Amino acid sequence: MHLNIAxxxxxxxxxxxxxxxxxxxxxxxxxxxxxxxxxMSEEAFRAGVAKQMPLSRAVRRxxxxxxxxxxxxxxxxxxxxxxxxxxPYSPLIEPGEADGHVFIDITGTSRLFGPPVDVAWRMYRRxxxxxxxxPVWSVAPNKLVAKVATRLVKPRGExxxxxxxxxxxxxxxxxxxxxGMEPEDxxxxxALNLERVHxxxxxxxxxxxxxxxxxxxxxxxxxxxxxxxPVLAAGQKPPQILxxxxxxxxxxxxxxxxxxxxxxxxxxxxxLRRMRKAARMLAMAIDYSDGVRRTRRMRVNPPSAHDRVLFxxxxxxxxxxxxxxxxxxxxxxxxxxxxxxxAQMALFPDPAAEKQEALTAAVDRIRxxxxxxxxxxxPGLAS
Numbered sequence: 001m002h003l004n005i006a007x008x009x010x011x012x013x014x015x016x017x018x019x020x021x022x023x024x025x026x027x028x029x030x031x032x033x034x035x036x037x038x039x040m041s042e043e044a045f046r047a048g049v050a051k052q053m054p055l056s057r058a059v060r061r062x063x064x065x066x067x068x069x070x071x072x073x074x075x076x077x078x079x080x081x082x083x084x085x086x087x088p089y090s091p092l093i094e095p096g097e098a099d100g101h102v103f104i105d106i107t108g109t110s111r112l113f114g115p116p117v118d119v120a121w122r123m124y125r126r127x128x129x130x131x132x133x134x135p136v137w138s139v140a141p142n143k144l145v146a147k148v149a150t151r152l153v154k155p156r157g158e159x160x161x162x163x164x165x166x167x168x169x170x171x172x173x174x175x176x177x178x179x180g181m182e183p184e185d186x187x188x189x190x191a192l193n194l195e196r197v198h199x200x201x202x203x204x205x206x207x208x209x210x211x212x213x214x215x216x217x218x219x220x221x222x223x224x225x226x227x228x229x230p231v232l233a234a235g236q237k238p239p240q241i242l243x244x245x246x247x248x249x250x251x252x253x254x255x256x257x258x259x260x261x262x263x264x265x266x267x268x269x270x271x272l273r274r275m276r277k278a279a280r281m282l283a284m285a286i287d288y289s290d291g292v293r294r295t296r297r298m299r300v301n302p303p304s305a306h307d308r309v310l311f312x313x314x315x316x317x318x319x320x321x322x323x324x325x326x327x328x329x330x331x332x333x334x335x336x337x338x339x340x341x342x343a344q345m346a347l348f349p350d351p352a353a354e355k356q357e358a359l360t361a362a363v364d365r366i367r368x369x370x371x372x373x374x375x376x377x378x379p380g381l382a383s
Contacts, residue, residue, distance in 0.1 A: 001104045001120050002146035003086070003127075003135040006155035008100025009039035012078045013068055015132050024065040028055045031069075036301070038070045042155050052302045072098060082133070085126050089119055094232040097280065097337055100135070103143055105231035117160060124158075141166060144227030144276070147179050147340065166225025171198035178222050179340050180276030182305060185219065188212065197223055213369075218274060229275070241275075241335040243267040247328055257328065261318055264333035265311035272305035277338035279303060279310060284317035287330040294321040303339050 005011050009027050014020045024043035029035040035055040047062035059065065075098040082102060083095055092105035106119050113119045116139045127133050138149035140161040148170065149159035161169050175181060175189055175197060188211045194200045201223040208216040221227070243264040272279060280303040285295040296317040300309065314333050322328070366375045 001106055001116065001123070002138050002140070002143070002150050003082070003100075003102040003104070003123065004137070004147075004150040004154065005082075005100035005133045005135045007039055007041055007045075008078070008098075009070065009075050010041045011100065011133055012074050013071075015078075016074070020066060020068075024049075024062050026055070026058055026062065026065045026067050027070050028058070028067060029069055030055075030067055040065075075099075078131075078133075081131055082127060085130060086123055089113060089123060092231045092233055097339060099339075100133075101340070103146070103231045106139075120158070142225070142227040143229055143231065144179060144222065145169060145225045148173070148177055151177055167201065170223070170225050171196075171201065173197050175200060180218065180222060180273065182273065184306070185212070185215070214270070215273060218276070222276070227276070241268050241271045241279075241338065243333045245331045247330065257318070257322075257331075258315060260331060261314050261333070262307075262311050264331065265314050266307050268333055268335050269305050269307040269310055272335065272338055275338060277340060278305045279335045280339045281336045282310065282313050282317065283332075283334040283336055284314055284321055285332040285334065286318070286321050286328055287332075288324060289327040289329045292324070292326070294323070296320045297336075 010020075010025045013025065013027065022043075023041075024047060025041040026037055026044050026049060027039040028037050037049060037051050037053045037055060037058050039051065040049045040058070044058070044062045044065050047065075049058045049062050049065070055067070059067070079095055079098050079100070082100075083093060086093060086102060086104055090104050090106050090109060094103040095101065104123070106113075106116055109119060110116070113122065120137050120139050124135060124137055127135055134156060136150045136154050136157055138146045138153070138159040138161070140146035140149055140159075141163045145161055145166050149161060152173075153159050170178070174195060175186060178197070189195070189200055192211070200219075205216060205220045208219055212219050245260045245264055247260075268279065268282075279300045281297060281299055283295060283297045285293060287293050298313055298317050300313050304310065310333075318331075
């Protein structure tokens with residue numbers, strides 16, 4: 001089961017201040033000249049406001065919106081309250097990061113609580129009556145299909161998919177709604193004139209291997225609604241993704257160090273795409289030869305599994321952490337709490353970004369066929 005409280009930050013603020021109901025609301029830092037939208041209400045979304053949009057542009061599109069600074073402590077408390085309401089129904093509960101998303105594995109609970117649909121309705125009524133939230137919910141055989149289902153009925157509604165109906169359910173949908181599909185994946189499908197799931201699902205695994213290389217297996221399963229990833233137990237920490245580079249000899253040149261950082265970013269990106277997740281928070285830890293360690297953390301906005309985005313963030317953290325004139329022994333790049341990537345597409349696509357994605361896709365195909373070091377970027381040449 002997947003619960004999704006639409007526009008969660010706005011929903012929390014509206015519970016605390018009823019005067020905000022029925023008005024367009026934008027949540028964004030108001031003291032920053034370069035502020036971007038943290039969340040927005042359905043009314044603001046319909047006016048053209050999107051997450052991560054510059055606040056100045058959002059205000060032009062929705063001049064009547066009420067602007068509120070984000071209060072992340074409130075949203076974390078809201079998630080804790082939701083978890084308290086659903087914990088009696090299952091020990092396998094995987095919440096998002098204060099974003100209103102919760103996966104619940106209700107396998108084997110029928111003898112206690114009845115059919116899965118009855119359990120879902122009980123959770124819905126419990127959260128609505130006690131907390132005032134009206135979550136979108138779905139019941140499906142796995143997390144992938146359940147998440148797609150709630151995306152279709154957002155901001156209000158429910159969806160039920162029985163076992164064996166996964167492929168038929170996904171078939172008429174656009175490829176962009178599938179979790180884990182990166183923009184470069186959609187560009188590859190677009191180059192093949194494929195826009196719907198049923199069109200792409202007609203390709204065999206061998207055929208998908210030509211444009212997608214090592215990602216073909218992931219794409220093949222996703223198109224058919226196959227998702228073996230389990231729901232984590234309540235309280236279990238989400239998996240971290242770790243990439244390590246050891247300097248066997250003296251620390252190389254600056255270019256060599258950046259090349260090593262790029263290699264770490266590539267490893268993190270491959271694992272994120274395999275998990276159908278994206279990086280929201282990265283950490284860079286460097287160990288000096290005298291035993292001193294420096295660690296820096298940084299958010300990735302918007303969350304991404306793209307190698308180049310991860311590299312840019314990691315390189316910036318390296319500059320913050322590498323402040324001593326002492327040789328380096330080891331570098332670690334850590335993706336903390338991977339999240340599901342946003343399904344929201346750009347309202348006005350950037351032609352330059354599309355060209356960059358196409359170039360990246362071409363490089364990936366060459367590497368998959370001839371090896372990673374057959375074609376290298378500037379940083380990769382020095383690694």
